[in-house]
Amino acid sequence: MKRKAMMAGNWKMHMTISEACKLAEDVAQQCKKYDDREVLLAPAYTALSDVAAAIREDDIIVCSQNVCWEEKGAFTGEISPVMIKDAGGSAAIIGHSERRQIFGESDQLINRRLQGALNFDLLGVLCIGETLEEREAGKTFEVLETQVREALAGVEAGQMGNVVLAYEPVWAIGTGKTASKEQAQEAHAFIRQLIANIYEKNIAEQTRILYGGSVKPTNVDELMAQPDIDGALVGGAALDADSFGRIINFEQAG
């Protein structure tokens, strides 16, 4: 059986509180009642609690764009898992390539963040992906393997139900260049096999792996038709309710 799809909008550093609430409400209107898919929205920290309140009645997961591993303390600039929950959130994006590339987050740091999320029962959306340079050097699988193994170090099989992976090739993020469906499927199949090697086949079969990087209304259907693509993590096209609505309501193949 195919896994429940997850269509996730990462709003990055966009939207004032009122803009975010309006967008969330408009997105909620686009969500039909599906049993086979769920929707996640990741507003900026400042808008988390208002967005959660605005869509309280809707079946949408509210997600933070990062998370610290400690409940509280001297961690200037960070947000704790408890604060995310207090704001009405239940998930956190971890290891986004912008955190890795612009803010220098290492695999070790990302591992701590993921463990923090899991310890406080948040869903962790773990992002991985190679740069163009790494792909051209033929290192894609090696890079993915290191990122996955290091991020999941110490994460137990029983916690994997709260982990969603997102394969986001860095060269496809915000560039308009989507990985072809074949390239994406190949990477997803590799990641799933890796999860089976680290844990077991059953866990790999249940783990959702989203694709991210220039997902648009025009390419979502063919991406979602791939056997190992279980959803999308969407940046630019998630900032507009109509385009994200079309992505949420992707057409099922077959």
Ligand code: PGA
């Ligand atoms: P994009 O961003 O859809 O704008 O390429 C995806 C992401 O960074 O998660």
